[in-house]
Structures are given as C-alpha cells and as structure tokens.
Amino acid sequence: MTPEDLKARIADDGVEFIYAMFVEMHGKPCAKLVPVTAIDDLLEVGAGFAGFAAGPLSQDPSDPDILAIPDPDSYTQLPWQPNVAAMQCDPTVEGESWPYAPRVILKRAAALAAGQNLVLKAGAEAEYSLLHRNEDGSLRPADERDTSELPCYDARGLTAVLDHLTTVSRHMDAMGWGNYANDHEDANGQFEQNFQYADALTTADRLIVLRLMMHTLARRDGLYATFMPKPFADKTGNGLHTHLSLWTADSDEPLFHDDDDPRGLGLSEMAYHFTGGILDHAQGLTGIVCPTVNSFKRIGVGPPDSGATWAPSYVAYGGNNRTQMIRIPEGGRLEVRVPDGSANPYLALAALLGSGLDGVARGLDPGDPNTDNLFALPLDEIRRRGITALPPTLLHAMDALVADDTLRATLGTGRDGDYVDYFAAVKRAEFRSVNDQVSPAEIDRYLTLM
Ligand SMILES: [Mg+2]
Numbered sequence: 240m241t242p243e244d245l246k247a248r249i250a251d252d253g254v255e256f257i258y259a260m261f262v263e264m265h266g267k268p269c270a271k272l273v274p275v276t277a278i279d280d281l282l283e284v285g286a287g288f289a290g291f292a293a294g295p296l297s298q299d300p301s302d303p304d305i306l307a308i309p310d311p312d313s314y315t316q317l318p319w320q321p322n323v324a325a326m327q328c329d330p331t332v333e334g335e336s337w338p339y340a341p342r343v344i345l346k347r348a349a350a351l352a353a354g355q356n357l358v359l360k361a362g363a364e365a366e367y368s369l370l371h372r373n374e375d376g377s378l379r380p381a382d383e384r385d386t387s388e389l390p391c392y393d394a395r396g397l398t399a400v401l402d403h404l405t406t407v408s409r410h411m412d413a414m415g416w417g418n419y420a421n422d423h424e425d426a427n428g429q430f431e432q433n434f435q436y437a438d439a440l441t442t443a444d445r446l447i448v449l450r451l452m453m454h455t456l457a458r459r460d461g462l463y464a465t466f467m468p469k470p471f472a473d474k475t476g477n478g479l480h481t482h483l484s485l486w487t488a489d490s491d492e493p494l495f496h497d498d499d500d501p502r503g504l505g506l507s508e509m510a511y512h513f514t515g516g517i518l519d520h521a522q523g524l525t526g527i528v529c530p531t532v533n534s535f536k537r538i539g540v541g542p543p544d545s546g547a548t549w550a551p552s553y554v555a556y557g558g559n560n561r562t563q564m565i566r567i568p569e570g571g572r573l574e575v576r577v578p579d580g581s582a583n584p585y586l587a588l589a590a591l592l593g594s595g596l597d598g599v600a601r602g603l604d605p606g607d608p609n610t611d612n613l614f615a616l617p618l619d620e621i622r623r624r625g626i627t628a629l630p631p632t633l634l635h636a637m638d639a640l641v642a643d644d645t646l647r648a649t650l651g652t653g654r655d656g657d658y659v660d661y662f663a664a665v666k667r668a669e670f671r672s673v674n675d676q677v678s679p680a681e682i683d684r685y686l687t688l689m
Contacts, residue, residue, distance in 0.1 A: 263294030362436030380428025466580030476537030505570015516598020523643030526636030593649025
C-alpha cells in the first residue's frame with residue numbers, strides 16, 4: 240500500500256487516530272495514539288518511544304529514541320472503536336531496524352526463508368479465559384453457572400456469553416480475518432475463536448490485535464480476558480496451537496502436501512524434514528513458545544478435572560492424535576501443540592520457522608508417527624522407547640535455548656550480543672522473581688512437615 244493509498248483508505252474509513260504499535264519481548268501491546276493529521280510525519284519519521292520504558296528491548300535509559308515506523312500493509316481499522324486504526328510498526332534506532340524487536344526478528348527470519356523461495360503460512364488457535372474477578376481477588380468464569388467438569392462444546396456455555404462471542408466474530412470478519420468457528424473449550428470460562436491462516440507476519444500481527452480486542456471488550460463488560468497458560472491449577476490451560484505449512488514465494492504453491500505419502504498422513508518429504516527439525520530443537524524451542532513460569536504448569540503435568548491436559552509432555556509427533564507435541568490433523572500442514580497463550584507470536588513463529596528449516600536443510604527424518612495415547616502410556620514404557628520429555632521448568636528451557644545454535648542464529652544478534660542470551664537473562668530473572676515468593680501451597684506442605 241502506498242502512502243497515498245493509505246491516506247485514501249483512512250479517509251474512506253473515517254479514521255481519526257492511529258495506534259502506532261509494536262510489542263516488546265513479552266508481547267505487551269505498546270502504542271502511541273497519533274491523529275491522522277500527523278500521518279505524514281508518522282510514516283516518514285515514525286513514532287518515538289523511550290525503549291527502556293516499554294519493556295525488554297535491550298535498551299537502557301541513556302539510549303536514543305526508538306522510532307517505530309508503521310507498516311502500511313498492517314493497517315487495520317478497529318471495529319470496536321472505528322475512529323481508530325492500528326498499524327504495526329518496525330522499531331528502529333538511529334535509522335536501523337532494532338534487532339531486539341520481535342517483529343524485526345520475525346521479518347528477518349521470513350526474509351531468509353524468502354531467499355530460498357519459501358513462505359511460512361501459519362494459523363493459530365488462541366485459547367483464552369473470560370473471567371470475573373471477585374472482590375477478594377479470586378477469579379471465576381464470566382458465567383457463574385459455568386462450573387461443570389466437562390464444559391467443552393457445551394451449547395449452554397456458548398449461549399451464556401453469546402454477546403461477547405458474536406461481537407468478536409463480527410469484528411474478526413470486519414477486519415478481514417475470516418472467522419470460521421467459535422467454541423467453549425475444555426476449562427470453565429475458556430473459549431477459542433478461530434480465523435483463517437495467513438503468512439506468518441500477518442498472523443502474528445493479528446494475534447496482537449486479537450489480544451488487544453479481547454482485553455478491551457472484556458474490560459467494557461467488567462471482565463478479564465486472559466491468555467495466561469494456566470490460570471487455574473485444576474483446569475485445562477490456554478494453548479496457542481500453531482498450524483504451519485511452507486509455500487513457494489514466487490508462485491504460492493503448497494509444499495507440505497503429498498497424497499502418495501507412504502506413511503499415510505498426506506505430508507511431503509519436505510514437511511517430514513520440517514517436522515524433524517521442530518522435534519530436534521524442541522527443548523530450546525519450548526523456551527520461546529512457552530516463555531513464562533506459568534507455562535510449565537500447562538505442559539508436562541497430570542490431568543485437570545476434565546481428564547486430559549490437551550497439552551504435550553513429550554517430544555513426539557503423530558497423526559490426528561492430540562496427545563502428541565505435533566499433530567497432523569490432515570495432509571499439508573502440521574499442528575504444533577506446545578505453544579501457549581503467553582508466547583510472543585513473532586518470536587514463536589520465527590523460532591518454529593528456523594527449527595523447521597534446519598530440519599529441511601539437514602534432511603531430518605522424524606521416524607514413524609507415534610500412534611499411542613501419550614497421556615496414558617506408562618512412564619517406564621516412554622523411557623524404554625527413548626521418547627524425551629519437554630523441559631520441566633522455564634530454567635531448564637533457558638539452558639536448552641542458549642545451547643541451541645540454530646535458534647541462536649535464527650533469533651539473531653545485536654549491539655548487546657545474541658538475542659537468545661538476552662532473552663534467557665530476562666527469563667531467568669523472571670523465574671527467580673516468581674520462585675522467590677512463598678506460596679500458600681508451600682505453607683500447607685512445609686509448615687508442620689518436619
Ligand atoms: Mg482448543
């Protein structure tokens with residue numbers, strides 16, 4: 240879109256203000272509200288930010304401004320406040336793209352793939368919980384009658400929050416995302432609203448707008464929307480199942496489909512190599528796609544009240560089998576089930592792309608698909624077969640991340656060193672900060688134990 244096209248579109252839409260947006264490491268949506276009368280300056284110079292104040296961007300208070308340059312292709316009128324449009328920006332410092340900005344990192348990874356005539360397309364299932372906060376600070380589902388042990392797909396649960404769900408659906412369509420399904424998920428108060436896949440950058444941009452929309456609508460209703468991986472210990476967590484496929488950049492041909500797949504999953508050899516790469520880098524990758532202390536309460540733990548976590552514990556792939564880390568729901572794409580709602584979508588998609596392409600480059604074979612129910616297979620049997628477990632904590636995942644040279648190269652380097660080292664330093668501090676707290680569960684366990 241040229242600047243003239245953009246201005247015509249803004250005038251057509253009756254938009255008065257632009258959110259000039261970017262995210263830092265955690266995916267916090269940072270923005271300046273810019274009146275459209277200042278659009279020329281915004282497009283040429285960018286919106287200025289003190290990077291240190293925004294969040295982890297490897298900036299300190301003495302650094303010059305981050306100037307966030309909007310990407311016209313990301314222009315999205317926000318249907319819930321139609322006089323405002325969002326534009327996702329690429330942060331720059333002194334005229335150069337800032338290598339610690341997640342959107343810059345994904346664009347770099349996508350450009351490397353484009354150099355091999357490849358485009359990653361991605362779809363994401365952003366599960367979230369819609370909650371009411373009680374006066375004592377505790378949380379309950381938005382619908383106070385949503386207490387069943389098996390609330391998944393319950394039409395009554397959908398009906399109770401129909402206004403919210405249908406509003407989100409209409410907004411998704413107004414933004415051109417193509418909403419195609421909405422459901423009550425496996426935990427009380429948990430929902431998922433699906434939209435069509437797109438190239439990785441577009442999907443990542445949409446996830447940022449989606450989260451902003453959910454927070455905004457929930458707040459208007461006096462509720463909280465949360466994407467945190469595990470808001471309740473006894474309920475299923477919020478995943479960000481990510482569907483991936485490679486396509487040719489020049490002719491938009493799908494590369495992951497093969498009807499003659501001898502393993503019967505409808506995947507091409509390239510898709511198997513890509514799968515092999517994601518499995519090979521699973522330990523370090525988990526640190527990027529499950530990036531919080533809370534993430535590790537969703538994966539690799541026992542079942543919640545509903546009977547199954549629906550989150551993987553082991554590094555394995557299978558066909559249409561939701562107990563696997565990678566599921567092949569149908570020919571032509573992979574579903575990676577590790578990522579959770581706390582993942583930064585730009586970093587997650589960059590890391591998945593880098594891992595998969597490494598598998599393609601090395602011709603990795605993931606072996607035959609696993610057909611077991613991995614939620615039920617005894618631990619002894621899992622060990623006997625040599626199936627490895629995902630990392631048990633954020634600290635373990637950070638150790639694996641900094642040891643992974645492919646992810647190190649994929650996420651890039653900047654003034655202060657490699658992004659993985661910066662990421663790990665921030666996340667190790669986060670682990671310590673959370674772990675230093677004495678929880679009620681510790682008091683219950685230890686107060687009179689000895
Ligand atoms: Mg789901």
